[in-house]
Amino acid sequence: MITTRKNRELKEFNSFGISAKASEFIEFDCKEDLKEIFESIGDKKWEVISGGNNILFASNWDGVLIHPTMRSINTISESDTDVVVKVDGALEWDDFVNWCTDRELWGAENLTLIPGYVGAAPVQNIGAYGTEVKDIIESVEMFCVESRKFLTLHNSHCQFGYRDSVFKGLLKHAVIITAVTFRVSKVANPQINYGDLKLKVEELGGATIKNIQNAIIEIRESKLPDPKITGNVGSFFKNPVVEHHVAEQLKNKYPDMPVYITPEGSKIPAGWLIEKAGWKGSKDGNVGIDPRQALVVINLGGATGEEILKFAHTIQKDLKSKFEIEIEMEVNTL
Numbered sequence: 001m002i003t004t005r006k007n008r009e010l011k012e013f014n015s016f017g018i019s020a021k022a023s024e025f026i027e028f029d030c031k032e033d034l035k036e037i038f039e040s041i042g043d044k045k046w047e048v049i050s051g052g053n054n055i056l057f058a059s060n061w062d063g064v065l066i067h068p069t070m071r072s073i074n075t076i077s078e079s080d081t082d083v084v085v086k087v088d089g090a091l092e093w094d095d096f097v098n099w100c101t102d103r104e105l106w107g108a109e110n111l112t113l114i115p116g117y118v119g120a121a122p123v124q125n126i127g128a129y130g131t132e133v134k135d136i137i138e139s140v141e142m143f144c145v146e147s148r149k150f151l152t153l154h155n156s157h158c159q160f161g162y163r164d165s166v167f168k169g170l171l172k173h174a175v176i177i178t179a180v181t182f183r184v185s186k187v188a189n190p191q192i193n194y195g196d197l198k199l200k201v202e203e204l205g206g207a208t209i210k211n212i213q214n215a216i217i218e219i220r221e222s223k224l225p226d227p228k229i230t231g232n233v234g235s236f237f238k239n240p241v242v243e244h245h246v247a248e249q250l251k252n253k254y255p256d257m258p259v260y261i262t263p264e265g266s267k268i269p270a271g272w273l274i275e276k277a278g279w280k281g282s283k284d285g286n287v288g289i290d291p292r293q294a295l296v297v298i299n300l301g302g303a304t305g306e307e308i309l310k311f312a313h314t315i316q317k318d319l320k321s322k323f324e325i326e327i328e329m330e331v332n333t334l
């Protein structure tokens with residue numbers, strides 16, 4: 001079924017809690033509806049919104065917002081070692097994580113409590129605690145707007161990178177993800193060598209899948225503001241990846257600066273740079289930086305998208321002048 005609402009208030013559809021309106025908001029509960037929706041949209045500006053946990057409305061959206069609501073999970077195949085499962089795009093990501101951990105199927109547990117829908121997970125290749133969703137994605141089913149056909153893209157063609165994929169690049173505005181197929185493992189594969197995770201898992205009694213999930217839930221709840229109380233989108237900025245010699249020069253100047261060597265270059269935590277520059281816990285009008293987590297921009301109440309963007313640009317400029325490093329926003333601005 002397709003439901004269209006005009007002039008829809010979006011406050012409940014974005015975790016920043018920003019008040020903005022969409023000229024048209026179209027919900028659909030069957031992937032075939034997309035053909036009819038795109039026949040009716042014509043030349044109007046459109047965008048997909050799933051849970052709205054990584055979207056910043058800079059102003060009212062003068063166009064169509066398309067919102068999927070299909071939520072089924074279907075097991076495709078099962079062997080002695082793994083299970084292949086196809087999940088509709090609008091299932092809550094954490095419901096899928098729980099589905100896996102309840103069955104002791106490994107691979108999604110470190111990504112617990114990341115807010116959002118399954119269909120949005122491949123877009124920025126969600127990641128946390130040393131793992132990324134690309135590690136368990138088999139393929140992505142998508143509706144191609146131009147051809148009005150459904151295609152399935154194998155993982156190897158998704159161009160997954162750090163908070164990146166082909167869906168943020170070449171296929172942005174060309175496709176809508178309708179389902180994701182995952183391969184999760186029956187064989188235990190604990191990934192706990194990240195930060196304080198190992199210690200917490202040991203405190204809970206060892207590396208079972210539920211202990212790992214519960215440890216991550218505890219750590220996340222103690223470190224990240226709850227968007228239901230304080231509007232935010234998790235990490236607002238991406239960690240910059242710079243050439244190794246640039247990181248080395250900075251390390252000489254700031255010996256306490258953490259640097260992670262990756263195949264793409266040296267990754268520097270943006271949170272460290274923001275904190276070092278003195279922004280952690282700072283406030284400007286209705287916007288601020290979380291006092292516990294420097295990477296998280298928060299809505300202190302009543303902030304507009306414009307205010308948040310202005311604040312973020314000020315930080316970007318300041319870091320550029322202090323460290324000669326450009327930090328990119330992770331959030332999608334509409």
Ligand SMILES: Cc1cc2nc3c(=O)[nH]c(=O)nc-3n(C[C@H](O)[C@H](O)[C@H](O)COP(=O)(O)OP(=O)(O)OC[C@H]3O[C@@H](n4cnc5c(N)ncnc54)[C@H](O)[C@@H]3O)c2cc1C
Pocket residue numbers: 015047048049050051052053054055068089114115116117118119120121123124125126127128167175176177178224225226227232233234235332
């Ligand atoms: C408190 C908090 C903590 C977070 N922690 C993490 C974290 O640890 N790791 C991490 O990676 N992210 C994290 N995030 C960011 C966010 O949870 C993820 O980006 C998540 O995947 C967003 O899902 P969503 O359904 O809300 O997507 P939305 O915000 O609705 O959309 C995000 C982007 O994907 C596009 N999109 C959405 N659905 C589709 C679709 N079906 N087809 C095509 N394009 C689509 C949208 O147009 C938009 O550009 C956090 C956010 C919050 C608020």
